[in-house]
Amino acid sequence: MPVPEGSGLAPRSLLRDDAYRAIRDLIVKGTLAPGERFNDRDLAQWLGMSRTPVREALTRLEQAGLTQTKPGRHTMVSPLDLRAARAAQSVTAAMHELAVREALPHLSAAEVDAMRDANARFADALSRDDVDAAIAADDAFHDIPVTASTNGAVRSVLEQFTPLLRRLERLRFSSLKGRESVAQHEEIISRCAEGDAEGAAAATRANWQTLAPLLDVAYPGAGPADG
Numbered sequence: 354m355p356v357p358e359g360s361g362l363a364p365r366s367l368l369r370d371d372a373y374r375a376i377r378d379l380i381v382k383g384t385l386a387p388g389e390r391f392n393d394r395d396l397a398q399w400l401g402m403s404r405t406p407v408r409e410a411l412t413r414l415e416q417a418g419l420t421q422t423k424p425g426r427h428t429m430v431s432p433l434d435l436r437a438a439r440a441a442q443s444v445t446a447a448m449h450e451l452a453v454r455e456a457l458p459h460l461s462a463a464e465v466d467a468m469r470d471a472n473a474r475f476a477d478a479l480s481r482d483d484v485d486a487a488i489a490a491d492d493a494f495h496d497i498p499v500t501a502s503t504n505g506a507v508r509s510v511l512e513q514f515t516p517l518l519r520r521l522e523r524l525r526f527s528s529l530k531g532r533e534s535v536a537q538h539e540e541i542i543s544r545c546a547e548g549d550a551e552g553a554a555a556a557t558r559a560n561w562q563t564l565a566p567l568l569d570v571a572y573p574g575a576g577p578a579d580g
Contacts, residue, residue, distance in 0.1 A: 368402050372410035375400060380419050380430050381519035382485075390429045418517050439565070441517040446561035448507045448514075449495055453541070453557045456501035457550040465546050468497050472538040479532055488519070494538055498545075498557075518564065533563060 376396060379385045393411060397404045411428055414420040418437050422428045431437075471494035478486035499508055537560040544553035 368406035369409040369413075372396070372400055372402065372407050373413050376407075376410055376414060377417075377419065377516055377519075380414070381516065385430045387430050387432045390427045392427055414516075417513055438517060441514040442561070442564050444514050445511060445518060446558055446564075448510050449499070449561055450554045450558045452495075452499045452502040452504060452507050453545070454550050454554040455504055455507075456498035457545060457548065457553055459503075460498065460501050460545055464497050464501055465542060468494055468538070468542050468545065471497070472535060472542065475538065476535045479535065491534070534560060537563070 376385075385391065393404045393407045396411075397407045400407065411420055411422060415422055415428075418434070418441070419431055420428050421431050471490050475487055475490035475494060478484075478490055499511065537556065540556040541553055541560065544556050
């Protein structure tokens, strides 16, 4: 069929994605604190776009558990929720473990080297107490096997649940505990280089499980979760 005239869906989609990332980063970095209220009009003005892509971004953020919306009233940053954080941590760990297991048969030497480079940037960022750079390098490290796995479902699940853990990762990477991840990454790299899929998967699971002990610290007063 002929391509319709006009701008199509791409510009609106890009605006929605830009709005999502910008607002998500404000929440993750704590610029918008838990419980803080805001409205789409103010956000649209700040972002320099119409309210429609902002509203679409807020819907996506609510699905990710980062915001709560009262129709016709306001949107607020979701309060810290220990149960939701534990669920997100568990699902995220499982998805990264699966990604490594599925990626390893196809993981090239160049991709293993890219993991080494990402871990070197990660260690350097930690040594400089640059939390933003540490998170970016950690993301780059784990994204290599996710991409190599070619499993779209894994990426989709991670995109939904990972943002909820960003506040927790900022706490980990601003503490001495973050240094443990460098060695854990090295173990993952070593297992990948050896072609040991199960060992690499187990090392990945252990790496993501280091978030669990920090949950009570990151969510003080949130109360224990069942199970």
